[in-house]
Amino acid sequence: MELMPQDDQGRLCQRALEALSSGDPQAALPLLERAFKVQDNPALHSYLGYCIAKERGQVRKGRDLCLASLEIEPQNPAHHLNLARVLQIAGQKPEAIAALRKGMESGGSPEIVALLNVLGTRKPPPLRFLSRDNPLNKWIGILLGRVGLR
Structure with a gap:
């Protein structure tokens, strides 16, 4: 297996994140898998977990990858967001809202606020x-x- 330079791996991650932000996890999945083979880091675990759950329906594997990233970086709101997305795909709305709230405690992001608004709160x-x-x-x-x- 030929190893790619660090900047190529960084470009793969950047392209994958751009695809995810434009709402195309199908395009991001192969990029994340290639980057994951080169270097293992918590951000790749988190985003790869979401893409696997969304595109392949492997919710358990996606949840496990997101939880692994949270064990390493519990204060990263992006990991909480990806876990919430996986839980939403699994139909576990209360758990997804709890993950989003933990993400807000960790610093929050506009994506977390938007997903919280979509999931809604009870009257x-x-x-x-x-x-x-x-x-x-x-x-x-x-x-x-x-x-x-x-």
Whole structure:
């Protein structure tokens, strides 16, 4: 296997990140895989985990790669963002929101704020003195929603 110079690996990563920022993880995946073969670093783990989960449907492998990057760099908000994206793909919305909130505690980013807005936050229960799970709260909330007052 022929090793590429460090600047070529940096260019691969840069092109992959540009593809991801333009919303094309399919184009970023082979670039990240080539860069990963040359040098192993936490950023590659994180972005590769997201791309694998998004394009190949390998959510468990993607989550494991993102968690591995968080073990090495727990204060990097990009790793939290990629983990949240993987969790969103897996249909684990509450866990994705928790990962995004940890990312905001680590410094945040505009991408994290945008994804938090997309995932949304729940409105407070109609009767705040009762728990959210109370049937009365559920039915009043449904009723208010149908009437258009909520």
